[in-house]
Structure formats: structure tokens, C-alpha cells
Amino acid sequence: xxxxxxxxxxxxxxxxxxxxxxxxxxxxxxxxxxxxxxxxxxxxxxxxxxxxxxxxxxxxxxxxxxxxxxxxxxxxxxxxxxxxxxxxxxxxxxxxxxxxxxxxxxxxxxxxxxxxxxxxxxxxxxxxxxxxxxxxxxxxxxxxxxxxxxxxxxxxxxxxxxxxxxxxxxxxxxxxxxxxxxxxxxxxxxxxxxxxxxxxxxxxxxxxxxxxxxxxxxxxxxxxxxxxxxxxxxxxxxxxxxxxxxxxxxxxxxxxxxxxxxxxxxxxxxxxxxxxxxxxxxxxxxxxxxxxxxxxxxxxxxxxxxxxxxxxxxxxxxxxxxxxxx
Amino acid sequence: xxxxxxxxxxxxxxxxxxxxxxxxxxxxxxxxxxxxxxxxxxxxxxxxxxxxxxxxxxxxxxxxxxxxxxxxxxxxxxxxxxxxxxxxxxxxxxxxxxxxxxxxxxxxxxxxxxxxxxxxxxxxxxxxxxxxxxxxxxxxxxxxxxxxxxxxxxxxxxxxxxxxxxxxxxxxxxxxxxxxxxxxxxxxxxxxxxxxxxxxxxxxxxxxxxxxxxxxxxxxxxxxxxxxxxxxxxxxxxxxxxxxxxxxxxxxxxxxxxxxxxxxxxxxxxxxxxxxxxxxxxxxxxxxxxxxxxxxxxxxxxxxxxxxxxxxxxxxxxxxxxxxxxxxxxxxxxxxxxxxxxxxxxxxxxxxxxxxxxxxxxxxxxxxxxxxxxxxxxxxxxxxxxxxxxxxxxxxxxxxxxxxxxxxxxxxxxxxxxxxxxxxxxxxxxxxxxxxxxxxxxxxxxxxxxxxxxxxxxxxxxxxxxxxxxxxxxxxxxxxxxxxxxxxxxxxxxxxxxxxxxx
Numbered sequence: 001x002x003x004x005x006x007x008x009x010x011x012x013x014x015x016x017x018x019x020x021x022x023x024x025x026x027x028x029x030x031x032x033x034x035x036x037x038x039x040x041x042x043x044x045x046x047x048x049x050x051x052x053x054x055x056x057x058x059x060x061x062x063x064x065x066x067x068x069x070x071x072x073x074x075x076x077x078x079x080x081x082x083x084x085x086x087x088x089x090x091x092x093x094x095x096x097x098x099x100x101x102x103x104x105x106x107x108x109x110x111x112x113x114x115x116x117x118x119x120x121x122x123x124x125x126x127x128x129x130x131x132x133x134x135x136x137x138x139x140x141x142x143x144x145x146x147x148x149x150x151x152x153x154x155x156x157x158x159x160x161x162x163x164x165x166x167x168x169x170x171x172x173x174x175x176x177x178x179x180x181x182x183x184x185x186x187x188x189x190x191x192x193x194x195x196x197x198x199x200x201x202x203x204x205x206x207x208x209x210x211x212x213x214x215x216x217x218x219x220x221x222x223x224x225x226x227x228x229x230x231x232x233x234x235x236x237x238x239x240x241x242x243x244x245x246x247x248x249x250x251x252x253x254x255x256x257x258x259x260x261x262x263x264x265x266x267x268x269x270x271x272x273x274x275x276x277x278x279x280x281x282x283x284x285x286x287x288x289x290x291x292x293x294x295x296x297x298x299x300x301x302x303x304x305x306x307x308x309x310x311x312x313x314x315x316x317x318x319x320x321x322x323x324x325x326x
Numbered sequence: 327x328x329x330x331x332x333x334x335x336x337x338x339x340x341x342x343x344x345x346x347x348x349x350x351x352x353x354x355x356x357x358x359x360x361x362x363x364x365x366x367x368x369x370x371x372x373x374x375x376x377x378x379x380x381x382x383x384x385x386x387x388x389x390x391x392x393x394x395x396x397x398x399x400x401x402x403x404x405x406x407x408x409x410x411x412x413x414x415x416x417x418x419x420x421x422x423x424x425x426x427x428x429x430x431x432x433x434x435x436x437x438x439x440x441x442x443x444x445x446x447x448x449x450x451x452x453x454x455x456x457x458x459x460x461x462x463x464x465x466x467x468x469x470x471x472x473x474x475x476x477x478x479x480x481x482x483x484x485x486x487x488x489x490x491x492x493x494x495x496x497x498x499x500x501x502x503x504x505x506x507x508x509x510x511x512x513x514x515x516x517x518x519x520x521x522x523x524x525x526x527x528x529x530x531x532x533x534x535x536x537x538x539x540x541x542x543x544x545x546x547x548x549x550x551x552x553x554x555x556x557x558x559x560x561x562x563x564x565x566x567x568x569x570x571x572x573x574x575x576x577x578x579x580x581x582x583x584x585x586x587x588x589x590x591x592x593x594x595x596x597x598x599x600x601x602x603x604x605x606x607x608x609x610x611x612x613x614x615x616x617x618x619x620x621x622x623x624x625x626x627x628x629x630x631x632x633x634x635x636x637x638x639x640x641x642x643x644x645x646x647x648x649x650x651x652x653x654x655x656x657x658x659x660x661x662x663x664x665x666x667x668x669x670x671x672x673x674x675x676x677x678x679x680x681x682x683x684x685x686x687x688x689x690x691x692x693x694x695x696x697x698x699x700x701x702x703x704x705x706x707x708x709x710x711x712x713x714x715x716x717x718x719x720x721x722x723x724x725x726x727x728x729x730x731x732x733x734x735x736x737x738x739x740x741x742x743x744x745x746x747x748x749x750x751x752x753x754x755x756x757x758x759x760x761x762x763x764x765x766x767x768x769x770x771x772x773x774x775x776x777x778x779x780x781x782x783x784x785x786x787x788x789x790x791x792x793x794x795x796x797x798x799x800x801x802x803x804x805x806x807x808x809x810x811x812x813x814x815x816x817x818x819x820x821x822x823x824x825x826x827x828x829x
Contacts, residue, residue, distance in 0.1 A: 194697040195690050206676040213688040214659025272678050
């Protein structure tokens, strides 16, 4: 075991990551064997899983930055819905061009990110409180703006805006997966190869030492939330591209799923350690899991319980690993 | 003075790596105020913690009213009548005075708290202390002095026979100290035994009957206060330690220009009107006892804590002094100051990160092309410093948490050298560092000074101060009480200034 851990390739990817990949593969095999009709349905379940991966992946990548600073963002799910709803309302009621609606949706995510980040980094309001408040504001504002109407985004049959669906797939080719992969790589570069990432990870680990090195910790802490907001806006686009319709008043459950994906991947809840690859694998596991639960004929409620348990186990593992180290 | 109520004999206590108490004796009589004195780390607090059951002694005996005792916690000590009045007040601001005094043991009437009795009892306590405090007042509305009185009232409400004051006067005004002394004299007249820990020599002369001096965890001796002079006590405190090669003369040329000038700096309670100058290539020692305000002064200069007033000037590229505004560490770093904290793990290094990441933290911009970090350049520069400082590590990628204290300190030094800071503030540079590594740090500091860096060195170790400094600033309770050239510096005159409270 120790020998495997010391292998340079294993070290590079991270031992825990490799375990997670194994878990993912085993899960898929188990579903194929254990759930009647799962394998027989061909690519159906895989495509469903992918649809889930797209939006959850962007949410989870975003929240990875925030958690790396030692903060938390509980607003991402409802903010994602808010983006999709307001953008959709602009499209359906104001007949604005689709490109404008997409930009509006992303900008709304960004605005929430800026607000959360400013309040946390500069005004020292606990991230927990401010993101809870943002969550409610996002839900309420979206409902007011859309007059509690659910909003639909264009279908592929739409003569003018049908191209919208191409961001997920073109003739069966998973464009969405490519975009998500590129986004993950960019996030990885930001986190490991830029000043922003360096400062975020260092301040998540020991904020005071970084401040006493003459670094503007407030600015960099805020940047993590802005990044999260931007990715939340993008997540909204992928959500409606996969599921067409959004309803006001929902979105909370994705908070937990995004955080679960991130923490499962090895990002520490106390900050300072983050893994983009881990987050990506974590997102795949969560997405496959929810598809499996649906295929078993169990409902959303079971899914909530399972995600809850995953969060607890992942955080508990992180805490005990940390305790053992000290 | 009456009968002996407490005898501690041959008390021994070790912690991993430290022999904190080495056969310490202490005797307290009824109706006496007994001072316990010693430098930082002499073992006074440890001894009191052993007495009140916070620490378990390794050996030795404690005899209290003729019986051998061992308290297992402060509760047991309290029940026997031994209480401590701490330096930091442990009061709940939003509760009333009476509620604070009886917290955890409120008189009950059925299941309800008997407020009336609580207030009556508090009044009786204050009458006994001859002080005027309203038991219904919220604690936070009282002055620090009054809060201290409440703490004393709480102590005597335990029906105590031995009361320990741990630096009670540190936060008090002169008037409040007078009141405190009145109370202490009353308690003495009531035949209580009183242990009084303080750094203030003047107070010791005024209020105490006997003095026991400790040094380096050992017992030095006990004196009758009125028969001894201040010098006697100081001599006992510093002892005749033979220290390694003290500096005999300043290495800094007398005409060296001033690189940092601090004038009338005020920052909270702990930094009051501090002024000094630092010359190029000089090591300026900051000496003083615990709580003298040295770290606070450094943090205020560095912008780590807010300051109320004061002027800071720094030598610019043109060789002239310019006033600088320092509102946060960013400003200070930009002005060329580097601060090496006494608590490295909390304020100095990011232990979970590598040596490289720590070394370039203060000047990442120099290693970045736009937003991207040039990792090769970073690694090269870090490796150069590892070599130059002789940091012991298998590689530059090693996490800082895996390094020893001395090597962690070198990483912090590397950080400021890479940043090219000209003024370095070393706060307790060798705390928690073993002897061999200590010498290395000393050599390094001397080398830096000879290369033209200017160093402020805060140190609580007398030997370190006398060995390293070119000049010494002494502080006591937030004020600068003296400035001594190394040629004239002795342990005695430093200690004299460090215990002088100038109000």
C-alpha cells in the first residue's frame, strides 16, 4: 500500500482521487448489474447522468474556490435558479435575443458573487449568514420578477433559437462534456498556477500569516466568491439547456450536492486545500448516484438523504484526517 | 505576621523538554503580604498553578494549615480557601455585579434564583472590603479597577484564607492601585495570607512584607522587604548568569544614518508615546518583561494593529527620511519593513504549504507574468535562499509543517530577504528553537546587519539582548523607560528600567 502511495504518478493524481475513480467505476458496474434494465437502456442513463454533471459541475467548481478560502456559499443553488428564471423571463416576456438573455443570466450570478464576496471579505459578515440571506433573496427576487411563472428556454426544434441545445450536444457528440472539461482545466490553472489561486489557498490555510506578508487578503478572498458567482451563472445556462424549464422557489438541494461533490473530492471545509480533479470526480459520483436512485424507482427524497449522508461522511473524514495529522 | 499557613517544599514540575520548577520552596504566614518575583519564565505562574491544582506536581509537599494537601482542581482549592485573582478578569459583562460574584453557585429559593439574597450578600462583601459598588450594576459599566474589586469580592466570598494576586495592578490607574492596596491591607489585618505577584518594584516595597525570588524555575531566596533594597531584589532576580560572549561594543558605526524614526507612537493601552530611532546596519534590542508592550509596538509600526497617533519616517532611496502612512501590513511591506512574529505557526508561516509558496508570499508579483506564476523562477530563487541560509530540508517542495522551529524561522527570513526588506523586526527570534539552531539564527542576524539591513530585535531573554544588541530600548507597561548603549548595558540596569513604572 505504502509503495503504491509513493509512486510518482499516484502522487501526482493523489491517492484519494484514485480511490474515488475506483468508487465511480464500481458504482457504475454495480448499477448495471444490480438495477434491472440499467444496462439494457443503453446510453440513456449515461446521458441523464451527463446532463446532471454539467450544471452541478459548474456549481461545484465555483464553490470549490469559496471553500478553499475557508468560507462557504449556501446560495449557489437558488442563485442558479434565479439566473435561469430572470434570463428566461427576458426571453419569453420581453422577447430579448437569446444571447442577451444568456449574458443577463451570467451577470446575475456574478452580481450575487460580488455581493457575497464583498460582505464576507470586506464587511466580515460570516459567510454562512450572508449566503443564507442571499439564498432567500435570490429565491424571492426570482419569484417576484417572473410573477411566479415557471420559465422555459428554447427547445432544439425552435426555428430561431434551436442552436441553444448545441452547447450540450451536437448530433450526439457531447459538446457539454468538452466545455465542462475545458472549464475544469481553466479552474485548475487558476487555482494552481496563478497568483489568485495561490493567495486563495494560502489565506484559506492561514489568513493572518498571509496578511502579515503584505498581501491584500480581502481582495483575494472576495475574488473566490466572484469566481463562484460567475460559474453559478454558467451553471444556470447548462441547467436550462438540459431541462428546459425552471420553476421559482426551488434550487436549495443543489447547494448540498455541489458542496458534497467538492468535499468528497478532497477540498477541506476549513480551507487551504482544494482539488479541482477531486471536485470533478465527486460531481460524477453524485450525478451517477442520483441517476441510479431514480432508476431504482426511488424518489428525490431518498436522494436528499443520500446526499446528506455523503456530506457528513466526507466532512467527518476530512476532520479526522486533520486531527490525526496534528 | 502570624502562624505559617502555607508551606510549599521542594516542589518539582517538568513538562516535556522543560524543567519548569526545580525544588521550589515558599512559605506564607497569616497576615502577611508575600511577594513572588522573578523574570519572565522564572516559574511564578507554574508554582501558583501547582498550588491551586491546575498542574499536578511531580514531587515535593504542600502543607496548608498543618496538613499535607494536594488539590486536584481549582474548585477543591477554593473550597479549602485558596483563591486566585487573575490578571485577566473573568467576568461576564452583561450580568450584574452580584450575578458575577455568585455565578455557578447562586443561592436558590426552590428552583428559582434568590436574587434578593444574592444582592444582600454582595452588599455585605463590599462592606467588608469598604468599597462602594452597586451589586445591581451591569459588570461592563464598571471601570477596570472596580471590576478588579468585584473579582476580589468574589474571592473572599469563598471564605478564603489565602488569596493570590497575579499582577493585579497591570491595568489599573494610580488611584485604583491605592484603593487596591487599602483592600489588601484590610485583608492582611483580617489575618489572611496574601501572595502578590508583580513586576513593579515600587509596589513591592510599598505593600509587601516578604519577597520570595525565583529564577529559571528554581528558588533563589526569601527576603524581608523592609530590610532589603531594590538592588538586592534585582540582583537575586538576574543572578550571576554567565552568558555567552556578550557584545562589548556596538558594531554599528556611530555615523550610520537613521533608517526608521518613530515619534510619539500611541496604540491602545500597550503602546504609549513610544519614540525611537533605528540606524542602518544596527541591531536594536527591545527588552522588557512580559506585557511591556514591545510586540504591540512592533505590530503598530507594521500596521498589523490600528494606531491612534504617531509619526513614522523611513529612509527613502534618496537617503532622506520621509514620513510614511502605514495603515495595514501592505503599506509597511511596501515601505520596506518585514515582521517576523514571535508566534511563527500562527503569524509567520503557512504550515500546510511548501517552502516555495511561503518564501515568495510577500512578493509574488516579482515571480508572475501577469496573473501566472513563473514556478521555475520561484523554485530557483527559493533554492538559492535555502542554500544561503543553510535551511535543512530535503527539497524546496517540502511542506513547512515538516520543518523544525529553526528551519521554519529561516523560511520566514527567506521570505523577507526575497522581498528585499531593509528593516526587519524580529519578535523573539529564537523562541522555541533549540540551542544549535539558535546560534545559527544569531549568526544570520549579525550577517544581515553587517550587510546593511537594520534590525529591531524584541527579546525576553536577557542573554540574547546582551549578546545581539548594538543598543537597547527598554519598555515597561507600554512606555519606553530607557535607552541603553551596549557598552553600558548590564542585566541590572536593564532590569531596573524594565521594572520601573513611570506614570
